[in-house]
Amino acid sequence: MDRLGAMAVFRRVVELGAFAAAARDLNLSNAAVSKHVAALEGHLGAQLLNRTTRRLSLTEAGQAAYDRAVRLLDDMADLEQAVGQMEARPRGRLRLNAPMSFGLMVLGQTLPIFLDRYPDITIDLVMNDRVVDLVEEGFDVGIRIRSELGDTSLIGRRIGGVRPLVVAAPQYLQRRGTPHSPDDLLDHDCFHYSLNSTGDEWPFTNDKGEERRVRIRGRMAANNGDVLRNAAVAGHGIWRTPDFLAQADIDAGRLVVLDLDGFRSADHSIFVLYPPGRHLSPKVRVFVDFLVEVIGAQCRAHGMP
Numbered sequence: 001m002d003r004l005g006a007m008a009v010f011r012r013v014v015e016l017g018a019f020a021a022a023a024r025d026l027n028l029s030n031a032a033v034s035k036h037v038a039a040l041e042g043h044l045g046a047q048l049l050n051r052t053t054r055r056l057s058l059t060e061a062g063q064a065a066y067d068r069a070v071r072l073l074d075d076m077a078d079l080e081q082a083v084g085q086m087e088a089r090p091r092g093r094l095r096l097n098a099p100m101s102f103g104l105m106v107l108g109q110t111l112p113i114f115l116d117r118y119p120d121i122t123i124d125l126v127m128n129d130r131v132v133d134l135v136e137e138g139f140d141v142g143i144r145i146r147s148e149l150g151d152t153s154l155i156g157r158r159i160g161g162v163r164p165l166v167v168a169a170p171q172y173l174q175r176r177g178t179p180h181s182p183d184d185l186l187d188h189d190c191f192h193y194s195l196n197s198t199g200d201e202w203p204f205t206n207d208k209g210e211e212r213r214v215r216i217r218g219r220m221a222a223n224n225g226d227v228l229r230n231a232a233v234a235g236h237g238i239w240r241t242p243d244f245l246a247q248a249d250i251d252a253g254r255l256v257v258l259d260l261d262g263f264r265s266a267d268h269s270i271f272v273l274y275p276p277g278r279h280l281s282p283k284v285r286v287f288v289d290f291l292v293e294v295i296g297a298q299c300r301a302h303g304m305p
Contacts (some may be wrong), residue, residue, distance in 0.1 A: 001135055003040070003043065004072075004073070004076065006036045006037070006039050006040040006043075007069040007072065007073060008026075008032055008069075008070060008073055009022065009026060009028070009036035009037060009040075009076065010036065010037050010040050010048065010065070010066070010071060010255060011057070011066065011069050011073060011294060012025055013033065013037060013049070014049075014056075014058060014066050014131075017055070017056060018056065018134075019034055019037075019056075033206075037049065039275070040065075040246065042055070042175070044061070044065060046059070046061040046062075046065070046162070047059050047061065047062070048061060048062035048065050048066075049062055054102075056057060058161055072274050073221050076210075086286075089120060089282070090118050090120065090282040090285070090286045091120035091121060091282070091283065092120075092121065092281075092283050093121075093122045093123075093124055094122070094123055094124065094140050094141065094287055095124045095126070095135075095138060095140045095141070096123060096124065096126070096137045096138045096139065096140065096141050096142070096143070096283050096285070097125075097126050097127075097128070097132050097134060097141070097142040097143070097239075098125065098127055098142070098143040099127065099128075099143065099144075099145060099225075100127045100128060100129050100133075100140055100225070100226065101126060101127050101224070101225040101229075101242075101245050101271075102143060102145060102226055102228055102244070103127035104226065105244050105245055105269060106244055106295065106298075107125065107143075110200060110240075110294050110295060110298075111123055111125070113290075113294065114287065114290050117290070118149075118283075118286060121283050121286075121287075125231065125297050126139070129195055129223050129224055129225075130195070130223075134273060134275060135249060135273070135275050138218070138283050139255045139279075139283070139289060140274060140275075140283070140287075141168060141272060141273070141274050141288070142154075142272070142274070143270065143271070143272055143273070143291075144156075144195070144270075144271045144273060145162055145242065145268050145269070145270055145271075146268060146269060146271065147197070147266055147267075147268050147269070148269070149245055149269075149271055153276065154273040154276065155273065155274050155275070155276050156272070156273045156277060157271065157272050157273075157288060157292065158269050158271055158272045159270050159271070159272050159288075159291045159292045159295050159296050160163075160269070160270045160298070160299030160300070161267050161268070161269055161270065161299050162242045162243060162244065162267065162268040162269070162270060162298045162299070163243045163267050164240055164241065164242060164243070164264070164265035164266075164267070165240070165241060165242075165243050165246055165250075165255070165257050165265075165267065166185075166202075166233075166240050166251065166258045166265070167185035167232060167239050167240075167246050167255040167256060167257055167258065167259060168232065168233060168237070168238045168239065168255065168258060169233055169235040169255055169256070169257060170235075170253070170256055171235040171236040171257065172232075172236065172237065174236070175235070176188060176189075178207070178258065179215075179238070179258060180259070180260065180261055181212075181260055181261040181263070182202070182204045182212040182214045182260050182261075182263050182277045183212070183214065184260075185202070185214050185216060185238065185260075186214060186215075186216075187215070187237050188218075188237070189217070189218040189219055189220075189236065189237035189238065190202070190217065190218040190230060190237055190238045190239075190240070191218055191220050191222070191228045191232065191237050191238065191239045191240075191283045192216060192218060192220070192221035192222075193222065193223070193225065193228060193240070194221045194222060194223045195222070200216055200217075201213050201214065201215050201216070202214045202216055202240055202265065203265065203266065204260065204263035204265060205263065205264070205266065206261075206262040206263045206264070206265060207262060210263075212263055218237050218238075218285065219237065220236065220237065225242070225245050226245075228241070229241065229245060229246065229249070230247075232246075232255060232303070233249055233254050238258070239255075240265060242268065254300070270295065270299070272288050272291050272292075274288070276299070288293075
């Protein structure tokens with residue numbers, strides 16, 4: 001006996017409420033439908049349906065069998081779909097949300113590689129620094145840089161790490177002096193990133209586990225890192241920033257990394273987020289794997305796991 005086939009027939013009989021209706025729906029004869037149900041009852045050793053001339057009803061055993069059959073058949077359909085999607089060619093439009101600076105400095109360099117690799121996928125990248133509801137605004141994937149993922153209904157995968165640095169321009173340090181500890185920052189103009197989860201406090205720790213929290217003050221706040229970068233390079237204050245945003249200026253000598261007596265900010269992680277679902281679409285799956293491969297390798301090359 002084809003048990004899955006018999007369960008599928010039994011399910012349609014229950015859902016349509018009649019053998020004849022199930023026969024029409026499945027393109028089978030009435031006799032074939034009856035044979036499948038009888039064979040299932042014989043295999044299970046229980047009567048599943050109460051049959052009268054006017055209606056069908058489930059027995060107690062039939063209700064249990066129906067509930068299990070629905071789950072089993074749906075799981076089998078999901079399995080077939082998942083395996084089929086793994087072999088499907090990734091295609092379609094991928095809507096991506098990312099922070100502005102990360103999009104400019106990192107994604108701008110890596111997305112052309114992705115487009116070359118997957119010619120049937122198109123990218124719709126929206127960059128902003130506000131918190132975006134991926135589901136409500138119709139995004140397939142979002143990128144977030146955080147110390148921890150936190151409470152979210154989204155699926156998250158870590159793709160690499162980011163090290164926050166405290167930097168300033170040489171001309172600022174010549175004019176105002178160089179801070180040598182977190183507490184020294186109280187005497188300096190420090191830029192406030194207004195979307196910072198810790199507000200205007202900069203937390204620090206050292207290798208001994210000691211902690212410092214400094215409530216910074218300064219003449220400028222902004223919700224975008226590139227704006228603060230320009231002000232820092234121009235010598236107007238001290239800036240705490242992800243390493244990828246300041247590295248080119250550090251290498252060129254336009255910014256200097258400050259040594260605050262061994263204290264530093266906690267490392268952050270780069271997460272790729274996507275809405276939950278039973279199956280990941282091929283375009284999302286290959287994009288997530290691509291980020292882990294390419295951006296993860298870039299982070300490791302800079303000493304961040």
